[in-house]
Amino acid sequence: MLAPLTTPLTPPGTSPEPSPTDLSGTTAFDPAGLRWLNRHASLGPTFGRAMQGQPVSEPQWLATSDAAAAELGWPADWWRHPLALAAHAGGPSWPGSAPFATVYSGHQFGVWAGQLGDGRALLLGEVDTPHGPREIQLKGSGMTPYSRRADGRAVLRSSIREYLCSEAMAALGIPTTRALALVGSPTLVRREEIETAAVVTRTAPSFIRFGHFEHFCHHDQHAALRQLLDHVIDAHLPACREAAQPAVALLESVSRRTAELMAHWQAVGFCHGVMNTDNMSILGLTIDYGPFGFLDGFDPGHICNHSDERGRYAYARQPQIGWWNLHALAQALIPLVDAPAEQAADLLGEALQPYREVFPVALDALMRAKLGLAIERPEDRALIEDLLQLMASTRVDYTLTWRRLSQVRSAAGLSAEAAAGPVRDLFVDRAAFDAWLSRYVDRLRAEGSEDALRRLRMDRVNPALVLRNHLAEEAIRAARDGDTSVLNDLAGLLRQPYDERPDDARWRHATALPPDWAQGLEVSCSS
Structure with a gap:
C-alpha cells in the first residue's frame, strides 16, 4: 500500500520546499503561455480517440525531473502550479492540450497480436519547446478504447522503475523517452497481488512506434x-x-x-x-x-523478463x-x-x-572506448570478445569489471597483481585473467597509452552506477512506506552515473556487488 508521505518532494538541486500537496506557494510557470501543436491528434479519429483521463484518487507528487522540465523549457518548480497535480494525475489537462489515445498494432513475442494501442497511456499533446516539439504523455491515467478489458492503470513499482530508468538512460547518453514526473495514489489495482496505482508523465519528440505503421498496413x-x-x-x-x-x-x-x-x-x-x-x-x-x-553477473543468455519463458x-x-x-x-x-x-x-x-x-x-567503437583504446587495430575485437567470454565463464560483474579496468597500470616490470589492481579480484580464474591482462597491457603500450589520461577517458564511458534491480527495489519498498527520499536520492545519483562516491556511506553499496537477496528479484510484464 502507498502510505502517506513522510518526506516532502524536494526537486534536485533546490533547497527544501513545502510539501507538494501544499499549493499555497505559486510558481512563475504559466501554462497559458505554452504553444501546443498537437500534430498527432490533428491527424483525425482514424489514428486514435480524443478523450480525457480518469484521475487517480488522492494524488500526491512523488518525484519530478528538473532535467526533463528543462528540455521543455519549464522551470524546476512548474509542479507547484495549482493545475499541475490534477493535470498529471489523469484529471483536467493543461489549457490548449488535446488528450488523445493512439491506436497501433504489432508483433508480441514474434506473434501477430492484432490491434493494441494506448491501453493505459494518454497523449496530453505536443508542445513547442526551445529544444523542439515534445509530446507529453501520461502512463496509468485510466482506461481507453484500447485497454482490452484491462484497467488502464500502472502500479507504483513499475512506475518508479520507469521514472528511475528514464533518468538513468538519459544520463548515460542513450536515446530514450524522458520521465517528467511521478504521481502516487492509494487507488488500488490488482495484478499478481493488490497494489497501489501511480501515473508517470513521459516526454519524447514522438511516441510513434513500428506498430503504428503495422496497424494501418494490416488493416x-x-x-x-x-x-x-x-x-x-x-x-x-x-x-x-x-x-x-x-x-x-x-x-x-x-x-x-x-x-x-x-x-x-x-x-x-x-x-x-x-x-x-x-x-x-x-x-x-x-x-x-x-x-x-541491467546485467549484474555477465551472462549473454540473461533473461530479465520472467514472462519471457x-x-x-x-x-x-x-x-x-x-x-x-x-x-x-x-x-x-x-x-x-x-x-x-x-x-x-x-x-x-x-x-x-x-x-x-x-x-x-x-x-566496436563503444567497446574500444570502454577499454580506453584510442587507436583502432584489427586485433581489438578478439581482445574484447575474449574478455567477455572470460567474464561469462564465471558471471563476473559487468559494470564493476569495466569500471575497475580503468585502474590497470601498463608500466613495464609490474606483476599481474600490481598491473591489474582491483579488477583482478572479480575473477575466480586468476590465471586466465592474467593471460588476458598481459595482452591488454601489451596493446596499451603499443599505442603509447598514458595511464592517467586513459583512466579519465574510461571513467567517462564506464559508469560507476547503473539502475540495478535491487536499487530500484529499495526505492519501491521505501515509497510504499511513504518515504520518497530513497527514490529522489537514487534519482539524483543516477543523473551522475560516472561519479565515484566512496565517502557516501548511505550509497556506498550502490557501486558495489549486489547483495545475495538481489538474486531472488523477478520482473515481469505485469505492471
Missing part, C-alpha cells in the same frame, strides 16, 4: 498509412522528403537509429525485456520501460530482434513504395542493410 488502410508516413517525415525526418522513395529513406533512417540504439544497450549491459514491435520507437529511442534490467528477448539476442523488428516495419511500408510489390520489397530490403553495417561498427 489495408493505405491512405491512413501514407498520412502517417507524411506526418513522421514532415515532423521528424524532413530529409526523407527529398528522396525518390520517401518510405525507403525513412526505413533506412530508422535502421541506422535502431542499430545505434542496440549498440548502446549492449555496451552498457541493458536488457529491455519486451522488444515487441509495438515497443520499438520510430526515432530509435528506448521506449516502454517494463521488465527491463523462451528467452526471445535475452540480452545476447537483442541485436537480432532489432533486425527482425525492422523487417516487420519494412513489410508494413511496402504499400507506400511507388513500385510493384516485388520491387518495393527489394528496395526496402536494401534500406535495411545499414543496420548490419552500423551496428557492429558502433558497438
Whole structure:
C-alpha cells in the first residue's frame, strides 16, 4: 500500500520546499503561455480517440525531473502550479492540450497480436519547446478504447522503475523517452497481488512506434498509412522528403537509429525485456520501460523478463530482434513504395542493410572506448570478445569489471597483481585473467597509452552506477512506506552515473556487488 508521505518532494538541486500537496506557494510557470501543436491528434479519429483521463484518487507528487522540465523549457518548480497535480494525475489537462489515445498494432513475442494501442497511456499533446516539439504523455491515467478489458492503470513499482530508468538512460547518453514526473495514489489495482496505482508523465519528440505503421498496413488502410508516413517525415525526418522513395529513406533512417540504439544497450549491459514491435520507437529511442534490467553477473543468455519463458528477448539476442523488428516495419511500408510489390520489397530490403553495417561498427567503437583504446587495430575485437567470454565463464560483474579496468597500470616490470589492481579480484580464474591482462597491457603500450589520461577517458564511458534491480527495489519498498527520499536520492545519483562516491556511506553499496537477496528479484510484464 502507498502510505502517506513522510518526506516532502524536494526537486534536485533546490533547497527544501513545502510539501507538494501544499499549493499555497505559486510558481512563475504559466501554462497559458505554452504553444501546443498537437500534430498527432490533428491527424483525425482514424489514428486514435480524443478523450480525457480518469484521475487517480488522492494524488500526491512523488518525484519530478528538473532535467526533463528543462528540455521543455519549464522551470524546476512548474509542479507547484495549482493545475499541475490534477493535470498529471489523469484529471483536467493543461489549457490548449488535446488528450488523445493512439491506436497501433504489432508483433508480441514474434506473434501477430492484432490491434493494441494506448491501453493505459494518454497523449496530453505536443508542445513547442526551445529544444523542439515534445509530446507529453501520461502512463496509468485510466482506461481507453484500447485497454482490452484491462484497467488502464500502472502500479507504483513499475512506475518508479520507469521514472528511475528514464533518468538513468538519459544520463548515460542513450536515446530514450524522458520521465517528467511521478504521481502516487492509494487507488488500488490488482495484478499478481493488490497494489497501489501511480501515473508517470513521459516526454519524447514522438511516441510513434513500428506498430503504428503495422496497424494501418494490416488493416489495408493505405491512405491512413501514407498520412502517417507524411506526418513522421514532415515532423521528424524532413530529409526523407527529398528522396525518390520517401518510405525507403525513412526505413533506412530508422535502421541506422535502431542499430545505434542496440549498440548502446549492449555496451552498457541493458536488457529491455519486451522488444515487441509495438515497443520499438520510430526515432530509435528506448521506449516502454517494463521488465527491463541491467546485467549484474555477465551472462549473454540473461533473461530479465520472467514472462519471457523462451528467452526471445535475452540480452545476447537483442541485436537480432532489432533486425527482425525492422523487417516487420519494412513489410508494413511496402504499400507506400511507388513500385510493384516485388520491387518495393527489394528496395526496402536494401534500406535495411545499414543496420548490419552500423551496428557492429558502433558497438566496436563503444567497446574500444570502454577499454580506453584510442587507436583502432584489427586485433581489438578478439581482445574484447575474449574478455567477455572470460567474464561469462564465471558471471563476473559487468559494470564493476569495466569500471575497475580503468585502474590497470601498463608500466613495464609490474606483476599481474600490481598491473591489474582491483579488477583482478572479480575473477575466480586468476590465471586466465592474467593471460588476458598481459595482452591488454601489451596493446596499451603499443599505442603509447598514458595511464592517467586513459583512466579519465574510461571513467567517462564506464559508469560507476547503473539502475540495478535491487536499487530500484529499495526505492519501491521505501515509497510504499511513504518515504520518497530513497527514490529522489537514487534519482539524483543516477543523473551522475560516472561519479565515484566512496565517502557516501548511505550509497556506498550502490557501486558495489549486489547483495545475495538481489538474486531472488523477478520482473515481469505485469505492471
